[in-house]
Amino acid sequence: MNSYLISTYNDIENQNKEGLTMPKNTTPKYVDIYNQLRHDIIAGTYPAGSFLPTETDLMTLFKASRTTIRNAIKLLKADNFLRVTQGRGTEILPVERQQGYAFTLMGKTEVSTDFEGRNTEDIVGQPSTIDVIPATPDIANNLNIREAEKVYRLQREKIIGDTSFLYVVSYLRYRDFANLEKNDGQIYFLYKFLEEHYGTRFVSTKIKITATAADFIQSRLLDVPVGNPLLEQARHTYSDNGIVEYSLSYCRPEYMSISVSTSPEDIQHNPFLTRGF
Numbered sequence: 001m002n003s004y005l006i007s008t009y010n011d012i013e014n015q016n017k018e019g020l021t022m023p024k025n026t027t028p029k030y031v032d033i034y035n036q037l038r039h040d041i042i043a044g045t046y047p048a049g050s051f052l053p054t055e056t057d058l059m060t061l062f063k064a065s066r067t068t069i070r071n072a073i074k075l076l077k078a079d080n081f082l083r084v085t086q087g088r089g090t091e092i093l094p095v096e097r098q099q100g101y102a103f104t105l106m107g108k109t110e111v112s113t114d115f116e117g118r119n120t121e122d123i124v125g126q127p128s129t130i131d132v133i134p135a136t137p138d139i140a141n142n143l144n145i146r147e148a149e150k151v152y153r154l155q156r157e158k159i160i161g162d163t164s165f166l167y168v169v170s171y172l173r174y175r176d177f178a179n180l181e182k183n184d185g186q187i188y189f190l191y192k193f194l195e196e197h198y199g200t201r202f203v204s205t206k207i208k209i210t211a212t213a214a215d216f217i218q219s220r221l222l223d224v225p226v227g228n229p230l231l232e233q234a235r236h237t238y239s240d241n242g243i244v245e246y247s248l249s250y251c252r253p254e255y256m257s258i259s260v261s262t263s264p265e266d267i268q269h270n271p272f273l274t275r276g277f
Contacts, residue, residue: 030071048094128154130184142246150174165255170247
């Protein structure tokens with residue numbers, strides 16, 4: 001079945017098994033700066049068409065290094081909050097506002113995952129199949145590299161009982177992990193392996209969860225009909241130096257549920273739920 005592996009994820013269960021669940025509020029400073037600037041842009045502190053303070057001013061304001069500020073700005077540009085205007089500075093873009101129930105929860109967030117009520121001991125993970133491929137436009141964009149640059153592709157499945165319920169594929173920059181392909185078929189827990197063998201320190205992750213329909217390959221891997229609903233997760237995992245991994249996963253929804261709880265970081269931002277309802 002591994003020969004079919006061609007698509008996507010780094011599941012939350014991996015973090016628990018590898019002992020890498022991050023302590024509360026342990027985020028890199030550039031992410032904190034990103035969140036603060038994002039909040040200020042949405043709130044109108046920096047209105048559309050105005051310009052962000054200079055890099056030097058931001059370094060002073062946040063007591064941060066130039067690299068830290070640039071990493072925060074890079075995230076804001078990726079989320080379409082900013083654009084660099086030649087000779088003028090960093091311009092604030094209009095915030096897209098949607099009617100209905102689209103909203104963002106700003107605050108302390110905890111995420112828990114349930115796998116059909118099973119203990120993690122009931123879940124069997126296959127070792128990763130590793131190969132080297134040229135980066136597609138999507139992979140290149142998500143890993144901040146050139147199109148066709150070499151990347152590692154690691155593919156694996158998760159099994160409950162005799163059912164394959166989760167298919168995961170991770171992409172890593174080839175230049176970051178020398179000779180990783182020599183470990184083909186030996187890596188069960190990716191984050192733990194990278195930490196122990198390459199000294200990688202993971203500091204944050206960003207996950208986008210959507211619904212999708214199984215294509216031909218996914219239907220064969222997960223033993224469902226073509227077009228069957230699947231839970232798709234796109235994950236970006238970061239170290240202090242920026243993006244480390246881009247991954248996608250496809251899960252049979254009857255085997256997995258995710259719960260999110262959020263509380264405000266600052267009482268001044270209350271009521272933090274009313275804007276979206």
